[in-house]
Amino acid sequence: MSARDRAFAQRPLKLNLGSGPHGPQSWVNLDRSPTMLLSRVPRAARALRRIGLINDHHLVAWEPHIVRQDLTARLPVEDGAVDAIYSSHFLEHIYISEADQILRECHRVLRPGGVLRLALPDGEAWARELVEAGNDPSGEAGRRYHARLGAHPDDRPTGKRALTFKIGGHIHRWQPTRGLVRAMLVEAGFSADAVTDHGYHEGALPDLAEIETREESFFIEARR
Numbered sequence: 349m350s351a352r353d354r355a356f357a358q359r360p361l362k363l364n365l366g367s368g369p370h371g372p373q374s375w376v377n378l379d380r381s382p383t384m385l386l387s388r389v390p391r392a393a394r395a396l397r398r399i400g401l402i403n404d405h406h407l408v409a410w411e412p413h414i415v416r417q418d419l420t421a422r423l424p425v426e427d428g429a430v431d432a433i434y435s436s437h438f439l440e441h442i443y444i445s446e447a448d449q450i451l452r453e454c455h456r457v458l459r460p461g462g463v464l465r466l467a468l469p470d471g472e473a474w475a476r477e478l479v480e481a482g483n484d485p486s487g488e489a490g491r492r493y494h495a496r497l498g499a500h501p502d503d504r505p506t507g508k509r510a511l512t513f514k515i516g517g518h519i520h521r522w523q524p525t526r527g528l529v530r531a532m533l534v535e536a537g538f539s540a541d542a543v544t545d546h547g548y549h550e551g552a553l554p555d556l557a558e559i560e561t562r563e564e565s566f567f568i569e570a571r572r
């Protein structure tokens with residue numbers, strides 16, 4: 349059995365979607381960043397760095413137990429086989445229609461009583477701050493808002509930078525809000541009264557303290 353198949357065969361089965369380079373070993377941490385592949389061929393990565401095709405951010409070391417999985421594809425698990433799903437600051441990096449599809453997959457694979465927990469960037473807090481800045485004569489509040497939305501870099505990536513950006517770029521393809529994410533969860537099949545708002549490290553997901561690290565988020569859970 350491959351390491352990947354062994355990971356998915358674990359019971360209880362807890363999935364961490366879009367984990368990034370680190371994740372607790374008791375979870376199946378899934379990501380498909382090209383920088384994961386680079387970290388598994390360090391000499392080739394250093395050569396690409398020397399010729400400027402990648403930059404220092406791409407040389408991040410991925411923990412070996414992170415499992416490569418394109419999460420826009422069907423999850424390789426049976427209906428109802430998963431006990432818990434966590435996902436932090438991932439869904440906004442794919443198209444919103446793909447996020448809808450992933451939430452439907454989460455609904456399919458969670459067992460009855462299983463919990464999905466999402467941590468997402470708090471765009472509503474940024475919007476409030478922007479509105480509170482009033483007419484913003486220096487434009488500073490507007491620039492901060494633009495930077496936080498993370499939608500596009502300030503200047504057009506061209507030449508080598510275009511490739512560098514493609515490999516490790518982290519743009520936000522949509523902006524989650526509590527209302528929108530709640531509605532998406534209901535459309536994905538979760539019942540409206542099983543969708544709840546939470547604070548940092550507070551909620552029903554098992555082993556929350558070992559997996560949640562980004563306090564600057566809003567948190568929503570959906571129980572199957």
Ligand SMILES: C[S@@+](CC[C@H](N)C(=O)[O-])C[C@H]1O[C@@H](n2cnc3c(N)ncnc32)[C@H](O)[C@@H]1O
Binds near residue numbers: 380381417419436437
């Ligand atoms: C901003 S990082 C979040 C990392 C970590 N969860 C955190 O909260 O810091 C977003 C992650 O989503 C991953 N990602 C983006 N699209 C993906 C896809 N289609 N399949 C799997 N992972 C993807 C990226 O590679 C990246 O590691």
